[in-house]
Amino acid sequence: MYEHMTFEVILKRMLDRVPNDVDKREGSIIYDALAPAAAELAQMYAELDIILNLSFADTATGEWLARRTTEFGIERRPATKARRKGLFYGSGDVPLDVPVGSRFSIGGLNYRVIERLTAGQFSLECETAGAVGNQQFGAMLPIDYVAGLSRAELADVLVPGEDEESDEALRKRYFEAVREQPFGGNVADYKQKIGGIPGVGGVKPFPAWQGGGTVKCTIIAADYNPPASALIDEVQTAIDPVQNSGQGLGLAPIGHQVTIAGVQGVTVNVTTTVTLQSGVTLGQVQGEIESVIRDYLLSLRQMWADEDNLIVRVSQIEARILTVDGVTDVAGTTLNGVAANLELQSEQIPMLGTVTINVG
Structure with missing residues (x-):
């Protein structure tokens, strides 16, 4: 709104108000008198633009974003200990x-x-x-x-220990809470309550999974790996401590019989053939190729809670391998021995197994 109020624009507007029979050229008395005021006004408009952006949740950052979300009872999650x-x-x-x-x-x-x-x-x-x-x-x-x-x-x-919640994570949680309106054990309610338990990185609720009143909630750990049994037990205790009692002794509403489960890791073994630049050896690129594949699978796991099911795509793996310095081409990539995408079930996440690289 205020970003167009530059020094030049402001000074021109001020000079336009001066009669034309007065010398308004740069260096004139009126020009030199108005220029400092125009500079101060330009700085003020720039700061007003920053303040305006800090006033709304979609553009606010840091303390200002936290103050905005706190008005709706959503506070930034602090770092937790592993x-x-x-x-x-x-x-x-x-x-x-x-x-x-x-x-x-x-x-x-x-x-x-x-x-x-x-x-x-x-x-x-x-x-x-x-x-x-x-x-x-x-x-x-x-x-x-x-x-x-x-x-x-x-x-x-x-x-898992977690770092302090980032601005983007807090903003996402804020908009989900405002738009989805968690209430009385609906899906949004389970996502908010279970997602707020330390160590939980995401949750998928499955309503009426064994008939009316039964709910299954599958969780992923905050480090985006399958959760340990200790974390599953903690979440179960918090949500429905006397499992399947429906007594409302935990966070679950009365009448809900809740089962907490952990995501299942599926090992993904990758085999591929690369063409290397002249003078580059496999040992020079092996580690970085494994790293980009590992990062890709991590990005999929981070999306797990928001997707019906994950698909490990050959094209995505090959595209990332091509970003490695020294690799000029890649072909023949297989996942678990099959030259096709690997489609996982709704409660499965990909975990990197072996990476076999051939030089073509």
């Missing part, structure tokens, strides 16, 4: 129980023991919030002395 499985061993690799509250370090991150799962296996919480807590695996060093401990390993992601 929960991981820790494996602890004494001498002779005998499982060892460690004290709850003991702390361990790996890769610059600290993890605290919060719950015993079984002999020698504990749930640990990362002390640093965010997705960074999902990334480390392997040997940990104890921060506190633990008697009899000979080895500690950081293993499975039980509940």
Whole structure:
């Protein structure tokens, strides 16, 4: 609205109001008197345009977007801490129980023991919030002395940590809530309630999946991988703790019998033949080719909650391989041994298996 109010436009309008018998050329007294005011007005209009954009949810960013969505009860989701499985061993690799509250370090991150799962296996919480807590695996060093401990390993992601909600994610959630109007156990209500549980990256509700009153909700973890059983159990407890009771003891409405399930990962083995530029070897491009394929499958998993079913397309994989420096052509791509697109079911997501690259 105000972006066209430039210095030149404003100054011209001001000079147009001055009688023509007055010298208005650049350097004249009236020109030099009006130019500074025109510059200040141009700056003011530019700032007004910014403020106008920050006033509406479709263009607002940062704090201003959060203030707009909060008016509708939708607050930006903060970063959450990852929960991981820790494996602890004494001498002779005998499982060892460690004290709850003991702390361990790996890769610059600290993890605290919060719950015993079984002999020698504990749930640990990362002390640093965010997705960074999902990334480390392997040997940990104890921060506190633990008697009899000979080895500690950081293993499975039980509940993924999440970074603070991005502007685009918050904006999308805001418009969904405003337009779809969650109420009384409708599909939008289940999406909002389950999607707001830490560790959940998306949900697909299936109403009346085993008759009236039954609901199945399939979830994907916040890192867009199949969820661990611990996360599924947490969501089940929050939504319908006494499963299939219909008593309304959780977030599910009275009369709804809710079953929480996790997405199923389908391994995708890729075989392809590439033509390389002169002087380029397969070893130079192998890692990057695997990376672009992995990124493509991740982008599909991120879309899972909004799609009826996912399709892994050969053309998309080949197009991404062609973006790798050193690759001039690609052909003969197969997915799980078949030279065709791989169509998945509604509760399946693609997970990269082996990548076999031949040089043509």
